[in-house]
Amino acid sequence: MKRMTELIFTAGFALVAAVLLCACSDKLDIQQVYEFDLATLPVQSTIVEGGEAEIRCQLVRSGRYEETEYFIRYFQPTGKGELRLEDGTVLLPNDLYSLPGETFRLYYRSLCTDQQTIDIYIVDSFNQTVTKSFSFNNETEEGVENPEQPAP
Numbered sequence: 001m002k003r004m005t006e007l008i009f010t011a012g013f014a015l016v017a018a019v020l021l022c023a024c025s026d027k028l029d030i031q032q033v034y035e036f037d038l039a040t041l042p043v044q045s046t047i048v049e050g051g052e053a054e055i056r057c058q059l060v061r062s063g064r065y066e067e068t069e070y071f072i073r074y075f076q077p078t079g080k081g082e083l084r085l086e087d088g089t090v091l092l093p094n095d096l097y098s099l100p101g102e103t104f105r106l107y108y109r110s111l112c113t114d115q116q117t118i119d120i121y122i123v124d125s126f127n128q129t130v131t132k133s134f135s136f137n138n139e140t141e142e143g144v145e146n147p148e149q150p151a152p
Contacts, residue, residue, distance in 0.1 A: 034063030046139040079116025
């Protein structure tokens with residue numbers, strides 16, 4: 001009986017030691033992925049052909065991991081125009097560009113008289129994506145054109 005008790009005690013001690021050794025880790029658990037959003041100031045809704053609209057943007061991050069990089073791309077499902085960064089870089093649709101910082105400005109120039117929509121995508125280095133859409137109605141010298149009624 002004494003031998004059986006010693007065996008159970010030894011097995012229990014070995015089990016506790018194994019659990020304690022496996023539970024310890026010298027690695028730090030560092031969170032790298034944080035949610036983010038793109039905040040913008042109000043943007044004009046009308047634009048003339050050749051006119052430009054300014055879009056002031058700021059990344060709003062829920063946490064900070066310094067090695068996270070942010071990128072921008074855009075699509076234009078309707079209309080025709082040109083989007084550029086404040087440093088003059090003209091963005092091509094669906095190409096990925098590095099963001100210049102957390103606060104930046106975009107400039108959209110209208111190249112047609114139709115209603116125009118642009119979709120802006122901000123992507124981080126962990127493939128999280130935030131999308132913002134902006135629509136512009138055509139404006140003429142006399143006022144806003146109504147796309148349902150032909151101009152005289």
